[in-house]
Amino acid sequence: MSQPQKIMVTGAAGLLGRAVSRLLHARGDAVIPVDREGGLRIGQMTVLEGDLRNVHRLHALARDGLDAVIHCGAFSGPMVARDDPVAMFDVNIGGTANMLELARIHGARRFVYCSSTSAYGDTPPGPVKEDVPMAPGSLYGASKVCGEQLVSAYAKQYGVDGVSLRLSWVYGPHRTTDCMIRRMLTDAMRGQPTRVPFGADFHRQYIHVDDAAAALLAALDAPLLRRRVYNITGGTRLTLGEVAEVVRRVMPDADIELERGPDPLDELQEQFDISAAATDLGFRPRHDIETGIRAYAQWLAETAAR
Numbered sequence: 001m002s003q004p005q006k007i008m009v010t011g012a013a014g015l016l017g018r019a020v021s022r023l024l025h026a027r028g029d030a031v032i033p034v035d036r037e038g039g040l041r042i043g044q045m046t047v048l049e050g051d052l053r054n055v056h057r058l059h060a061l062a063r064d065g066l067d068a069v070i071h072c073g074a075f076s077g078p079m080v081a082r083d084d085p086v087a088m089f090d091v092n093i094g095g096t097a098n099m100l101e102l103a104r105i106h107g108a109r110r111f112v113y114c115s116s117t118s119a120y121g122d123t124p125p126g127p128v129k130e131d132v133p134m135a136p137g138s139l140y141g142a143s144k145v146c147g148e149q150l151v152s153a154y155a156k157q158y159g160v161d162g163v164s165l166r167l168s169w170v171y172g173p174h175r176t177t178d179c180m181i182r183r184m185l186t187d188a189m190r191g192q193p194t195r196v197p198f199g200a201d202f203h204r205q206y207i208h209v210d211d212a213a214a215a216l217l218a219a220l221d222a223p224l225l226r227r228r229v230y231n232i233t234g235g236t237r238l239t240l241g242e243v244a245e246v247v248r249r250v251m252p253d254a255d256i257e258l259e260r261g262p263d264p265l266d267e268l269q270e271q272f273d274i275s276a277a278a279t280d281l282g283f284r285p286r287h288d289i290e291t292g293i294r295a296y297a298q299w300l301a302e303t304a305a306r
């Protein structure tokens with residue numbers, strides 16, 4: 001976009017929201033970075049406190065106008081809040097409804113929603129396109145299906161021009177929730193073995209955080225949305241055993257052993273088709289898995305040395 005925009009980014013203290021906020025600020029947009037816990041510095045910006053369930057606070061933060069919303073704020077995976085399903089409902093579904101209402105009232109021209117490939121559940125044979133029926137296997141996945149439906153309904157009923165991006169497993173600097181890549185790297189840095197009772201033959205589709213952030217900006221900037229939902233992955237589908245081989249190339253001393261079998265907390269998913277995002281949004285992942293893991297390892301090492 002040629003003109004600076006005023007854009008609210010939720011979940012700005014998290015993995016993806018932080019990366020999105022940096023990109024927007026770097027290109028000159030006026031960013032309103034919001035998170036449940038404020039105070040974090042992102043370059044020259046300070047994250048503002050704003051719980052997704054506190055509508056009065058959210059409206060106060062948008063009182064000077066709003067051009068767009070990038071909604072990254074949520075419980076960020078099926079491994080989070082497993083013992084508190086009501087909180088998952090309130091934050092991921094109720095919080096999304098609150099943000100859509102904020103966009104409607106303040107006249108935002110675009111609403112970009114971070115959905116997840118967890119919305120699919122187990123998939124049929126690939127390549128898996130966006131029109132495959134949803135069959136989520138977790139409350140987290142179900143919350144993302146609900147969020148997508150809210151985005152589509154607000155577009156039809158109220159004209160809020162929204163789009164949902166089904167992101168696969170995001171990895172990279174600042175990831176704090178469970179991540180197999182981070183576990184392998186940090187174990188190697190500490191001289192500890194990594195032993196996992198599954199995964200040698202279990203496939204997962206990773207995307208580097210910078211590619212995921214770039215996809216969100218591409219959806220924000222698209223002059224025309226040809227559809228309401230897009231698959232966004234890093235373009236590869238590797239077994240965790242193959243990921244471990246990449247980690248060993250990056251860190252030759254890594255001692256990693258995985259047994260065969262699926263991750264008991266993840267779905268069985270075939271290759272996702274990302275051609276619609278390439279055609280409509282111009283999105284193409286730039287980080288191959290080895291380049292991404294090398295960069296992640298460097299960041300982890302620098303962080304540990306501080």
